[in-house]
Amino acid sequence: MVFNRLQSAAIVAAVSVFVTACGGGGTTESDTRASKASVSASDATSSAPSITTQPADAAVLTDGTPTFTVVASGDNLAYQWRKNGVDIPGATAASYQAPPASYTDHGAQFSVVVSNADGSVTSGAAQLTLQLSPNQAVFESQLLSPGTGSYFLHWKLNSGATQTSGANYAFSDFAVLGASPLTSGPQTTSQQGTQNMTRTLALVPQAPTRVLRNGAVVVVSGTNRISYVGADVRVDSMATDGTTVAISEIRSEYTTIPLTGALSASSADFAHFHDVFFTNASVMDTTRSYADGASYTTFKQTNKSDRYNVFDCYAATTDANVSACRTSTTLTAAMTAGIVSNSDGTTYKLADGAIRTVDGVSVWVATNPRPVSATMSSTVQYRVYFERNGNVYTGALVKDGAVLGGGAYLSNPNGATVADRYTFLPFDVRMNKAARDSLAAAMKL
Template identity: 60%
Template sequence: MFSLKHKNAAVLAAVSVLVAACGGGGSDAGTPLVATSTNSSGNTSTNNTSNNASPSTPAKVDAPVIRTQPANAAVLTDATATFSVVATGTGLAYQWKKNGAVIAGATSASYQTPAATYTDNGAQYSVVVTNAGGSSISSAAQLTLKAGPNQQAFEQLILTPSAGSYQLHWNLNPTGAQTSGIHFVTSDFAVLAVSPLTNGPQTNAQSAAHNLTTTLALPTASSPTRVLRNGAVVVVGPTSKVSYLGGDVRVDTLAADGVTVAFSEIRSKYETVALTGTIASTPADFAHFHNAIYSNAGVLDAAATYATGASYIKFEQNNKVDRYNVFDCTTATAGVAVTPCRVNTTLADAMTAGIQSNSDGTTYRLADGAIRTVDGVSIWVAANARPTSATLSATVQYRIYFELNGNVYTGALIKDGTLLGNGSYVSNPSGATLVDRLTFLTYDIRMNKAAHDSIAAAMKI
């Protein structure tokens, strides 16, 4: 063993150098610290450090580059459209805009619109893509509403410059002569000035009745169509509001006030059919729909021909939203003052006692249905549909009784979605009953002016 004072002189020298370099234990904060050491071979090494060393330069981030622009989209009314963008870059963020205005929450590479309405036609959609290096904005993609085949057929007939959509109304004997004041054949038509596709719901009214005969008088006014709506009886007017639902046509028939929706229908399965040749060669669907006009040989000249361009459209209608028709229980009336079945009683009491329906051939009692409340009105609805012999229609209906102002009235319910019947024709003249003799139709028909004028020209009565 040995003491410190006997250490190698070289080691002591190195220690002295280090102490000297440190200035006796303190240093200027701005002076680099130099440490020198000597290894066993006598070589020295030096380590320089400084608190003023420059940090490394961060990597440059490039601004986003849009590789695929959003594409234009064409959709049906009430459908959605999806716009997408493809961009390259790191840390990308997205913000979609509609017509230059920010769309809240639309911050992904793609954007799905809400259900499109006529107000969205022509809207411009773009997206801003950003990151730490900057931003890029896409080109604008346009949303266009397109008409479906049903809507195209509808517009071809009713939209100006077309002369309009015509329909016939009649009450005729299927055979033999007709009696003025009882029997008649009339027509009316409707025209739309602009398309509901891009202009929204359009209101139009049927024209005044036109007499297609020279020997029969125009019919006298009959009891109006009435429905229970918003807790009251309303009379149906001649005005409708047309709008588009998906690829179909929605028709809201308005009450006499021209504002309240009395009932609604969805029209679909449109088919346009040409009318050519003679009256005798008329397509069966068209002839059957107009039954006695075509089946009674005394009404039309079978050898007459259809004018050039004559055609019709055939379509189906489904009820939209439950429809509560209102009938007079006894004496026929006009306006909203329908005749009640029971007075000064409640619906429950009246149905417990039972109410006889002569047209249905049934006495309805409380247990034959159920009471519901609609718009504050208590309505009893039969569990079983009315007989076809009572409705003379393919439309499925349910007898109703309802309480209003202390009285009980009657009517019929056509449920939401029900396929609506539109007339009948005599298919079996030897049938034992009227129902046996008839075939009930589930389609409707409108015709163009050329077809209408051809029938008017062929009229023999």
């Protein structure tokens, strides 16, 4: 067949269009690179880390150990937890258990970076919040500012006879907590606002509390440092130097009880704790009524670490220079000869106990507890004698973990012994201002 020149050009153009449309001539190098890049990007996106469950906020008591967990997808994942944006050494698992939380950790932010060879992703931040225990909430309800404070009564009143000014007395004082130890850290309180509960009895200076601490006799100041331990309240009574912890105790089992109606209808615990106020008709008019809002709290006190109380042996003193039982002698010699304790009704000898060393001081500790007729408390105490500077002094040991008694009431006046006549209470009591003012208004003295 013969084609003219115009027909040949049309055929060539048609063939060219067909080859281009069908990919004739093979895929170009630029097309191949673009295709591979697209596949690689897809693979990288699919294997990079992805968080499916974010770490959750946590709320714990003081000393709690919260755990934060993240759930992520991806191959060969690595984890790095952060606290407030700073890496936590060793926190490289999907879960992180924080150390015991203190007030400085309140509001802390915990996040985690999840990574692998293809990328990384940072989680949202989980917040740590400290919370009050029921014990601590009750404790703060009465004591924490701007509340009026926690009141305590001090008294020495006869149960049946008349009262003598200068020998008998009744007064109150109180303490206020400036801020919560939960988030503000340890707080300092002092008993203050001493008020005479009577009109006829003079205030009487109180004998100091002294303890053997760090090898020396120290005087307890009346200033307390309050902190929280788990669900409980720790109270450190400070020495007069302001830095030495003289006495430590843990307070727990706080309960608030309202006081309403006539004073005579007070709960047994409250009336028994303030025994003579309610049982001696010449002390207080119990037909009077409580003011609105009156209440009190009860709590348990447990001694923390061994406490060596120090007493005068003969002459009464008011500072750290307590009077000795024996002078210019050794503890072993004095105990071998024996020392009479009139309050305990016992002559203590070396074989009745054992000598130990406490902070460099030789201390003899009795094997058997002191009689309750001497302590007038349910607190178990052990007579001690100790040697310092060539003299021998006396005191009493309250062991670590001992439950501290809160006084006693005359439950059986006809009992043959003190233990028979009195019931000793294993709890302590504080009251609010409305309750204190109610009792003061009812006083007859």
